[in-house]
Amino acid sequence: MGSRTAYRTCPLCEALCGLELTLDDAGAVTGVRGDRNDPLSKGFICPKGATLGRLDSDPDRLDAPLVRGDGGHGTAGWDEAFAAAGAGLRGVVERYGADAVAVYLGNPGAHSIAGPLYSGAIIKALGTRNVYSASTADQMPKHVSSGYMFGDPLAVPVPDLDRTGHLLMLGANPLESNGSLCSAPDFPGRLKAIRARGGKVVVVDPRRTRTAGLADEHVFIRPGTDAYLLAALVHTLFAEELATGGGPLAGRVHGLDDLRALVVEFTPERVEPVTGIPAHRVRRMARELAAAETAAVYGRLGTCTQAYGTLNSWLVDVLNVLTGNLDRPGGAMFPRAAHVPVYRRKRPFTTGRWRSRVRGLPEVNGELPVATLAEEILTPGEGQIKALITIAGNPVLSTPNGPRLDEALDGLEFMVSVDPYLNETTRHADVVLPPPRPAQTPHYDLALLAFTVRDYVRYSSPVVPLPEGRPAESEILARLAVLASGPDGDPAALDEMIISTTLRKAVAMPGSPVEGREPDELRKMLANGGRTGTTEQRLDMMLRLGPYGDGFGADPAGLTLARLRAEHPHGLDLGALKPRLDEVLCTASGHIELCPPAFAADADRLRAALDRGDGRAPGEMLLIGRRHLRSNNSWLHNVPELVRGSNTCTLQLNPADAARLGVGAGDPVRVVSRTGAIEAVAEPTDTIMAGVVSLPHGWGHDRPGTRTAVAGRHAGVSANAVTDEQEIDPLSGTAVLNGVPVTLEAAGRP
Numbered sequence: 001m002g003s004r005t006a007y008r009t010c011p012l013c014e015a016l017c018g019l020e021l022t023l024d025d026a027g028a029v030t031g032v033r034g035d036r037n038d039p040l041s042k043g044f045i046c047p048k049g050a051t052l053g054r055l056d057s058d059p060d061r062l063d064a065p066l067v068r069g070d071g072g073h074g075t076a077g078w079d080e081a082f083a084a085a086g087a088g089l090r091g092v093v094e095r096y097g098a099d100a101v102a103v104y105l106g107n108p109g110a111h112s113i114a115g116p117l118y119s120g121a122i123i124k125a126l127g128t129r130n131v132y133s134a135s136t137a138d139q140m141p142k143h144v145s146s147g148y149m150f151g152d153p154l155a156v157p158v159p160d161l162d163r164t165g166h167l168l169m170l171g172a173n174p175l176e177s178n179g180s181l182c183s184a185p186d187f188p189g190r191l192k193a194i195r196a197r198g199g200k201v202v203v204v205d206p207r208r209t210r211t212a213g214l215a216d217e218h219v220f221i222r223p224g225t226d227a228y229l230l231a232a233l234v235h236t237l238f239a240e241e242l243a244t245g246g247g248p249l250a251g252r253v254h255g256l257d258d259l260r261a262l263v264v265e266f267t268p269e270r271v272e273p274v275t276g277i278p279a280h281r282v283r284r285m286a287r288e289l290a291a292a293e294t295a296a297v298y299g300r301l302g303t304c305t306q307a308y309g310t311l312n313s314w315l316v317d318v319l320n321v322l323t324g325n326l327d328r329p330g331g332a333m334f335p336r337a338a339h340v341p342v343y344r345r346k347r348p349f350t351t352g353r354w355r356s357r358v359r360g361l362p363e364v365n366g367e368l369p370v371a372t373l374a375e376e377i378l379t380p381g382e383g384q385i386k387a388l389i390t391i392a393g394n395p396v397l398s399t400p401n402g403p404r405l406d407e408a409l410d411g412l413e414f415m416v417s418v419d420p421y422l423n424e425t426t427r428h429a430d431v432v433l434p435p436p437r438p439a440q441t442p443h444y445d446l447a448l449l450a451f452t453v454r455d456y457v458r459y460s461s462p463v464v465p466l467p468e469g470r471p472a473e474s475e476i477l478a479r480l481a482v483l484a485s486g487p488d489g490d491p492a493a494l495d496e497m498i499i500s501t502t503l504r505k506a507v508a509m510p511g512s513p514v515e516g517r518e519p520d521e522l523r524k525m526l527a528n529g530g531r532t533g534t535t536e537q538r539l540d541m542m543l544r545l546g547p548y549g550d551g552f553g554a555d556p557a558g559l560t561l562a563r564l565r566a567e568h569p570h571g572l573d574l575g576a577l578k579p580r581l582d583e584v585l586c587t588a589s590g591h592i593e594l595c596p597p598a599f600a601a602d603a604d605r606l607r608a609a610l611d612r613g614d615g616r617a618p619g620e621m622l623l624i625g626r627r628h629l630r631s632n633n634s635w636l637h638n639v640p641e642l643v644r645g646s647n648t649c650t651l652q653l654n655p656a657d658a659a660r661l662g663v664g665a666g667d668p669v670r671v672v673s674r675t676g677a678i679e680a681v682a683e684p685t686d687t688i689m690a691g692v693v694s695l696p697h698g699w700g701h702d703r704p705g706t707r708t709a710v711a712g713r714h715a716g717v718s719a720n721a722v723t724d725e726q727e728i729d730p731l732s733g734t735a736v737l738n739g740v741p742v743t744l745e746a747a748g749r750p
C-alpha cells in the first residue's frame with residue numbers, strides 16, 4: 001500500500017506544533033511526527049500530537065448526526081438533523097423569546113476556524129444574551145484585566161520567553177500543559193534556554209510540579225493567596241524605590257499614586273501568615289525581579305480560576321509595568337497576529353452591560369458566567385433558559401458543580417450539540433451534529449495565533465478531502481446560524497454579508513490599508529475556494545487587511561491566503577515580538593491604567609480577608625486541580641495510548657495529611673464539599689503542600705447514555721462534583737476551581 005506525507009498544525013493545545021502526518025491510500029493517518037520545518041515548533045511534538053491518528057480514527061467518533069427518539073439516540077441524515085435542530089430552536093424562541101435559548105462555547109472551538117468565525121453569527125441570529133463559555137472557567141480574568149488596563153480585552157501580554165533573563169511564573173505548569181495564553185511549542189526547551197543563558201526561572205505553585213522541578217526556584221504558596229504575594233511584591237518595589245514607574249513607559253501610565261497608596265498595608269510581613277511565604281523571601285523576589293536586565297511575570301490558570309482571579313491578572317501586569325518590562329524585548333509583550341487588523345476602532349472596555357437573571361452577575365465580554373448556567377435553566381420565571389446549543393464543550397465535567405448542570409440539562413425542552421462524541425454533556429442533546437475528523441478539517445488558529453512568543457502564522461488545508469454530503473464544521477455552524485431565523489436560508493449568504501460589511505468599514509477607516517477604495521473591487525480579489533469557499537474568503541480578507549497583509553495589492557509582497565498556502569506550507573515566522581504599545585493602547589485616558597477603580601474597590605475584599613485571618617475550619621483542606629501531559633480537559637480519555645501509565649485520576653495529598661487520615665497509596669478517600677462528595681484514590685506525595693489536595697478535572701466517564709468505550713473503562717471521578725458554582729471571582733465571573741474548601745475522610749478499605 002502506498003503512503004503519502006502531509007503537514008498541518010496540531011489542533012489539540014495552545015502550543016500550535018507543526019505535525020508531519022503519514023497517510024495511507026484510504027486516508028487513514030498511520031504516523032505522526034513533529035514538522036521539523038515549522039519555524040516555531042521546529043519538530044517538537046508531545047504524546048497527544050503523536051497519537052492524533054488514533055483520535056482521528058477513533059471508532060467512537062460520530063460520523064453521522066444523531067437525533068434522539070423514544071429509544072435513545074439514533075443516526076439521522078444531515079437534512080433531517082438540521083431540520084430537527086432548526087424547528088426545535090425556533091419553537092423555543094417562539095414560545096418563550098430569544099433569551100430562552102442559551103449558547104455554550106467550549107475550548108476546542110477556540111482552536112478551530114469555524115468556532116471564532118461562526119459562533120458570533122449564531123448568537124446574533126438568536127438574539128440571546130444567554131451566552132456562556134469555557135472562558136469563565138479559565139482565562140476571563142486576563143481579559144478583564146487587559147480591558148481595564150490597556151483598553152482592549154484581547155491585548156494580553158505574553159512573556160518574551162526566548163529573550164527574557166528572568167521569568168516569574170505563577171499558577172502555570174507548562175511542562176504538562178504546554179503553555180497557555182503563551183503559545184510556545186517546546187516550552188520546556190525554552191525554559192531550559194533561559195537558564196542556559198544565565199537567566200532565572202522562579203515558579204510559584206502549591207505543588208512542586210515538573211515545571212517547578214526544572215526551575216531555579218520553587219516557592220510553595222497556599223492556594224488562592226497569590227494576590228497577597230503580588231501585592232506584597234508591588235509594595236516592596238515602592239517601599240525600596242525599585243519601581244521605575246514604568247521606565248520608558250513613565251509618561252504613559254495613570255494611577256501610580258493610587259496604586260502606591262493601595263498596596264501600603266500589604267507588607268511582606270503582613271501577608272506572610274496568609275501565603276505561607278516568608279517575608280524576607282518576598283523582598284528578595286522583588287529585588288531580583290527589579291534588578292534583572294529583562295524580566296517577565298506570567299500568571300496562568302492557577303491564578304485565574306481562584307477567588308481573586310482578576311486582581312492576580314492585574315497585579316501580574318502591574319509588576320511588568322513597574323519594572324519597566326512591559327512592551328520591551330525580554331519582558332511581557334503584545335504579539336501582532338497576522339489576521340487582526342491594527343487600525344480597527346475599539347470601543348472602550350466595560351463590563352456589566354447586562355446582568356444574569358438569577359444572581360444578577362455582570363456580563364463580561366458579551367458573556368455571562370458559566371457558574372450560573374445551571375440555575376438559569378433550573379429557576380422558573382420570565383427569561384428562564386429552555387434550550388441550549390453546545391459547541392465543542394463538555395460543561396457537565398468542566399464547570400463547577402457539574403452534577404447540578406447535568407440535572408438541569410436533563411430538564412431542557414431542547415438541546416443541540418455540535419460535537420464529535422456522545423459524552424456526559426451531549427447525551428442530553430436532542431440533536432448531535434458531529435464535525436469531521438481532524439484530518440478532514442482545515443486549521444488556522446484564529447484565537448491562539450494572537451498569543452505566540454514570536455509573530456507567526458500558519459494555515460493548514462485539510463489533508464483528507466471531505467466525503468460528499470458531509471458538511472465541514474464551518475458549514476454546520478453557518479447553517480445553525482441561518483436556521484435560527486427560518487427553515488430556508490443560504491449559509492454562504494451569511495459570509496457574503498460579513499465580507500461586504502467588513503470591507504465597507506475597512507475602506508471608510510482612516511489608516512486602514514484599503515482606505516478610500518471600492519469594496520466591490522476588493523471583493524473580486526478574494527481567494528476562490530472550493531466547497532467552503534466563502535469561509536476561506538473571509539480568512540483571506542482578514543489576512544490581507546492585517547498588519548502583514550498585502551492590503552489588497554497595496555503591498556504586493558504582503559500576505560494573502562493563497563500565498564500562505566502555496567509558499568509557506570510549514571508556517572511563516574514573522575519575527576520576534578515587537579514593541580507596539582501605541583497600536584494596542586485604547587483606554588479612554590490614552591494611558592495604561594495602573595489602578596482601575598473597579599480593581600481598587602475589589603481590593604477591599606483582600607483587605608477584609610487579611611484582617612479576618614485564615615478563617616479556616618478545623619480539618620478543612622484546599623482542593624486544587626492538575627493537568628497531565630497526556631490529558632486534554634475531558635475529551636482525550638478515549639484514546640487508549642493516552643490513558644495508560646501515570647495519567648490517572650488520583651487524589652494527591654501530603655504524606656502528613658495521609659498519615660493523619662490513616663490512608664495509604666491506593667486507598668479510597670471521600671472528598672466532601674458544600675456541593676457534593678466523591679470518592680477518589682489516594683496518592684500521597686511530598687510534592688504537594690500539607691493542607692492541600694489535588695485532583696485532575698475532566699474525569700467521571702461512568703454515566704449511562706454515552707458512547708466513549710475506552711473512557712468508560714477509565715472513568716475516574718469528576719473534580720467538578722465538589723467545586724462550588726456559588727464561588728466566583730466577582731470582577732470576571734470566573735469560577736473558583738482552585739482553593740476549594742473540602743474535608744477528607746478515609747472511605748474504608750474495600
Ligand SMILES: Nc1nc2c(c(=O)[nH]1)N[C@H]1C(S)=C(S)[C@@H](COP(=O)(O)OP(=O)(O)OC[C@H]3O[C@@H](n4cnc5c(=O)[nH]c(N)nc54)[C@H](O)[C@@H]3O)O[C@H]1N2
Nearest residue numbers: 106107108134137138392393394395398418625633634697
Ligand atoms: N476543576 C477544574 N475544572 C476545569 C479546569 C480545571 O483546571 N479544573 N479547567 C478549565 C478549562 S481551562 C477549560 S478550557 C474548560 C474546558 O471546558 P470545555 O470546553 O467545556 O470541555 P472540554 O473537556 O474541553 O470539552 C471539549 C468538547 O469538545 C469536543 N470537541 C473536540 N474537538 C472538537 C471539534 O473539532 N469540534 C467540536 N465541535 N467539538 C469538538 C469534545 O468531544 C468535548 O465534548 O474546563 C475548565 N474546567
Ligand SMILES: Nc1nc2c(c(=O)[nH]1)N[C@H]1C(S)=C(S)[C@@H](COP(=O)(O)OP(=O)(O)OC[C@H]3O[C@@H](n4cnc5c(=O)[nH]c(N)nc54)[C@H](O)[C@@H]3O)O[C@H]1N2
Nearest residue numbers: 171172173177180223224300301302628629631632633738
Ligand atoms: N496536557 C494537557 N495540556 C493542556 C490541557 C490539559 O487538560 N492537559 N488543557 C489546556 C487548557 S484548556 C489550558 S487553559 C491550559 C492551562 O495550562 P496552565 O495554565 O499551565 O495550567 P495547569 O497545567 O492546570 O497548571 C496550573 C498550576 O497552578 C497551580 N495552582 C493551583 N492553585 C494555585 C494557586 O492558588 N496559586 C498558584 N500560584 N498556583 C496554583 C497548580 O498546582 C498547577 O500546577 O492547558 C492546556 N493544555
Ligand code: SF4
Nearest residue numbers: 010013016017046049
Ligand atoms: S504540545 Fe500541544 S500542539 Fe504540540 S503536539 Fe502536543 S498537543 Fe499538539
Ligand SMILES: [Mo]
Nearest residue numbers: 107134138139
Ligand atoms: Mo482552558
